[in-house]
Amino acid sequence: MSQLDQLTARGRALLGSRHAIMAGAMSWVSERNLVSAISNAGGFGVIACGAMTPALLDAEIAATRALTDKPFGVNLITMHPQLMELIAVCGNHGVTHIVLAGGLPSGAAIEAIKAGGAKLICFAPTAALAKKLVRSGADALIIEGSEAGGHIGPVSLSVLAQEILPVITDVPVFVAGGIGRGNAVALWAQMGASGVQLGTRFAAATESIAHPAFKKAFFRASARDAIASVQLDPRLPVIPVRALKNSGAEAFIAKQREMAEKLDAGEVDLPAAQLAIEHYWAGALRRAVIDGDVEGGSLMAGQSVGMVTHEQSVAEIIQDLVTEANGALATRAPPIAFAAA
Missing domain, CATH: 3.20.20.70 (Aldolase class I)
Incomplete structure (x- = not known):
């Protein structure tokens, strides 16, 4: 043994x-x-x-x-x-x-x-x-x-x-x-x-159904590219998500701002605003993994991504x-x- x-x-x-x-x-x-x-x-x-x-x-x-x-x-x-x-x-x-x-x-x-x-x-x-x-x-x-x-x-x-x-x-x-x-x-x-x-090493494995563009993003990335999301409004507690930085990560900030403004205007209640933010992540992740949208989707990855080279x-x-x-x-x-x- x-x-x-x-x-x-x-x-x-x-x-x-x-x-x-x-x-x-x-x-x-x-x-x-x-x-x-x-x-x-x-x-x-x-x-x-x-x-x-x-x-x-x-x-x-x-x-x-x-x-x-x-x-x-x-x-x-x-x-x-x-x-x-x-x-x-x-x-x-x-x-x-x-x-x-x-x-x-x-x-x-x-x-x-x-x-x-x-x-x-x-x-x-x-x-x-x-x-x-x-x-x-x-x-x-x-x-x-x-x-x-x-x-x-x-x-x-x-x-x-x-x-x-x-x-x-x-x-x-x-x-x-x-x-x-x-x-x-x-x-x-x-x-x-x-x-x-x-998780991260297996996400880019041969048997992973993740889009080739998704995997290539992992191969190009370094540890410092996998960043945690930020919370804009304390009323909308967002569990941080670590993903590779791209325009999708910036869009998430915009989504938080949009929901906070709707909350201020009384257009949505707090649970609905929080749910909309969580739904954003689910949709963004699918766009990256399945559709290969590596710019607008969410490239969730750990800091070990720098060790995933091929x-x-x-x-x-x-x-x-x-x-x-x-x-x-x-x-x-x-x-x-x-x-x-």
Whole structure:
């Protein structure tokens, strides 16, 4: 057994995969082709449900199952108006893992997931919430730093890991955000992570259905090109989104300004203004990923995008990560174990 396998044994056991390498759920990207390819290559693919209806998710799970007999998960958004129906769809298909994102899950949602036989994985933005999620029944946690692409929190992975890894020992913890090479996988494993989650490298993989122009934008970009969006009006709390800078990012600022002006004029209420802003992101992301509009669309990418220089198959990406990680572990001194706080 390799050093990496030893360090990530809990993560591999939890996922049921050869490697404790999860794929981040990316709207429009994490669908049947990419998800099945990742699982078939020994990683753990995750379907991004996003705004899918129960019928669409039902079809996507079935199509993914037809392409792989390996474990994969489904990412659900807690604020989805049909969350309970989506959980039921997962249960009907015997989905083994459900990843909940977008806020603290309700007791009813957790109970329904457990009743369906799935393992529950949740995102933990702070140590206090990590402890609460474990008490509530989470089987594993993901801590994602601000280096990640898409919707992000305000704290870097290096800080979150120091806060959370020493105090969460009951369940496996996966780390995410800015991971692009195997030496980082090795580092986090030595610090106590049970595995990692990557999105940006997989988004530009051969098996990704993302438009060729979308992938080329990744190959040309550097870390500093992946910038976080800003919030113009405190009345319109916008979760920051990290994406490559382009005219689409500027258009988002204009969209916020437009909705704030409509709010001032009484043309829309606050919930409607917030919803319009979220819908902007969904449409802009589709334009970039599916249509290849790399100027007007949203090129969501993490800061690891600078390490994505050419197209590779999923199998090559995973093998590179594992080989690099084991190489790094072979040359490093044994880690100093965290003391539980």
